[in-house]
Amino acid sequence: MGMIKEFKEFAMRGNVVDLAVGIIIGGAFGKIVTALVNDVIMPPLGLVIGGKGFKDIIIWLGEGDKPASLELAQKSGQPFIGIGSFMQTTLDFLIVAFAIFLMVKLMNKAQSYAMLKEAKKEAAAPPPPPEDIQLLREIRDALRKN
Secondary structure: OHHHHHHHHHHOOHHHHHHHHHHHHHHHHHHHHHHHHHHHHHHHHHHHOOOOOHHHOOEEOOOOOOOOOHHHHHHHOOOEEOHHHHHHHHHHHHHHHHHHHHHHHHHHHHHHHHHHHHHHHHHHOOOOOOHHHHHHHHHHHHHHHO
16 A cells, blocks of 8 residues: 555656646647648748658669659558658757757746846845844833833
């Protein structure tokens, strides 16, 4: 029974829950980036390189004529290098990495701003006097009233 309790405490720690939320959001963000690359960025690039899909760029290593698409190359059973697919996945990664970089940079800036604001607040308000000084002041004020 102790192991279950220990696991429950571990799973409910703030860091584990934050990590789980980060993984879920990261997976959804990855799908958005993949759609951006596949449906928005790559079609114009494919048009520039000759009107075919970016994924269909292959280096043909097999015998005979080079197939017109990645799908045909896969069906042929011949060896090839899917360079277009690799380049598309690399672009996905770079976009995700850049977005995470911007997010971390923004979070660091916000955190430093909050720390600076807190430091100014602490500097503006003088520290409270020691407890013995406060006690002496209370005694003085009580004696003045009498």
